Amino acid sequence: MAKSGQNRLTDTGLRRMRLTDGKALALDGGGLRAVVTETRHGRVARFTYRFRLSDARVEMRLGTWPDKSLAELRSLRDQAREFVRRGIDPREAAREAQAQAAREKAAKQARLTVRGLFEKWDRLHLKRAYKDQGAEPRRYFEKDILPVLGDLPAEELGRAHVARVVDAALERGAPRVAALLLSYLRQMSRWGMARGYLENDPTAALRKTSIPTNRARERVLSDEELRELARRLPKAGLPKWAPPAVWILLATATRVGELLQSRWSDVDLERGEWSIPAENAKNGRAHLVYLSPFACRLFRELLALRETEWVIAGREVARPDDDVPTTRPVDKKAMAHLLRDRQRLAKNAGRATPLGKRTIKYAQALALPGGLWTAHDLRRSAATLMQQLGVLPAVIEKCLNHTETRRMVAVYQRAEYLPERRDAFERLGQHLDSIVTSETRNEQTNQQNEPMPVSD
Secondary structure (H helix, E strand, O other): OOOOOOOOOOHHHHHHOOOEOOEEEEEEEOOEEEEEEEEOOEEEEEEEEEEEEOOEEEEEEEEEEOOOOHHHHHHHHHHHHHHHHOOOOHHHHHHHHHHHHHHHHHHHHHOOEHHHHHHHHHHHHHHHHOOOOOHHHHHHHHHHHHHHHOOOEHHHOOHHHHHHHHHHHHHOOOHHHHHHHHHHHHHHHHHHHHOOOOOOOOOOOOOHHHOOOOOOOOOOOOHHHHHHHHHHHHHOOOOOOHHHHHHHHHHHOOOHHHHHOOEHHHEEOOOOEEEEOHHHOOOOOOEEEEOOHHHHHHHHHHHOOOOOOEOOEEEEEOOOOOOOOEEEEOOOOHHHHHHHOOOOOOOOOOOOOOEOOEOOOOOOOOOOOOOOOOHHHHHHHHHHHHHHOOOOHHHHHHHHOOOOOOHHHHHHOOOOOHHHHHHHHHHHHHHHHHHHHHHHHHHHHHHHHOOOOOOO
16 A cells, blocks of 8 residues: 655565556655666666646656665755745756856866876976986875875965975984975975965975984095905905995996996096996086096906996896897996995894895905995095095096086086096006005915914
C-alpha cells in the first residue's frame, strides 16, 4: 500500500516497482516525482520537481537515482520549493548557482600557486641565469619546498610558511640547507614582486645571519702534512688514479670536478697546458692551467692507465640506442668519499667507525695531524703555497680562475697575467716536487736500513 503525504518512496520500493512498457511513474509527494526505467546498467529513476509559478505548471529536473540518493533529491526539492514560495523561479536560481560555482572554480584555477610561481621563475629565470639551468635550486624546491607549500596560493605565502620550511631543515640538523632554502625563496619572491605576482616579500623579516651555519673552512695543509701525505697515499688502499689525482689538484689549484670531468683532448703534455672548458668550470669561464714538469709527470701516470677519452674514467653505461656501452667520467663525489672514508674515527676510544659494508682497514690511512681535510682544501693549500712562494695575489686569483666581485675592477682591469701564471705554477710544482722527492727518498732509506730477518 502506497504511503500518503511526502517521502513515500524507498530505495527498495524503486528497485521492486513493476514497470509497464518499460517504465513507471513514481510519486514521492510534495511535487517530487520520477520516471523509473530499466537500462543495461540497471534501474534508474529520473526525478523532477513539479510546481506552479505565475499560474503555469512547470517541471524542474533534479537528477537521477541512484546517482543521487533520495535524501539529496528531497533536499533539492525543498530548496526549490523555498524559491517558489519567495516568487523566484528555482530553475533560474539553479542556473545562477551553477554559473557562480563555475566562476569560483575558474578564479581558483587562475590563482597562481607557489608551484605555479616557481615554474614561471624556473622557466623564465633559472634556466637562463644559471650555467646548470637551475638544477640545484630546482632540486631544493622539489625536495623541501613544493611538497609543503606547492598548492598554497602565491598571494597567501607569508613569513610563517617560509619559516616552516626553513625550521624543518634546521630541526633535521641541516643548517646549510636551511640557509639555501631561505635564499632561493627570497630570490623567487623578489622576482615575483618585480612582475606583480606578489605584493610583499614573505622572506623580508628573516635573515640568513640568524641561521647557525657552519663556518667557512680554513683548512690548509702544511709542508709537514704534505710530506706525511706523500708517505701515506701509496699505502691508503686507493684506486690507482687517486694518488696522482691528489697531487694534480695540489699542483694545479683546480677544483676536483674540473679534473674528474676532463678529457685527454683537454690536456697537452707537450706544451704543458690543460684547457678547462667553460662547461666544466664553476663560474662558466674557460680556464687555462699551465702544467709544471711535476704536474706533467702526474698526468703521464694517469695516461698509463688510460682506457677511454676521460682522464679518469668511471663506469660503463649501457644505453638502449648505443651498440656498445659508453663510459662516463668518475662521479664528482668519488674523491670526497675516498678521502673522507680514510679519515674516520669513532667518538669513543678513538676506534675506527665501520662504514656500512666497507672495510675499516684503511679508516685512518689519510688522517693528518691538522685534522680532517677535503679535496677542496688542496686547492686552498695550493693558493697558500703560491702566496708563500712570493706570487702576487692578483696572479693567484687568475690561477684560481676566480671571478672578480668588484664590478669596476672587473670592467677595467682585464690583464690575464699569462707569463706570471706560468711562473706561479712552476714555483708551486718545484716546491711540491721537492716535498714528494724528499719523502720518497726518506722512505727508500728507511726500507734499506731495516734489519734483515735472521733465520734459525
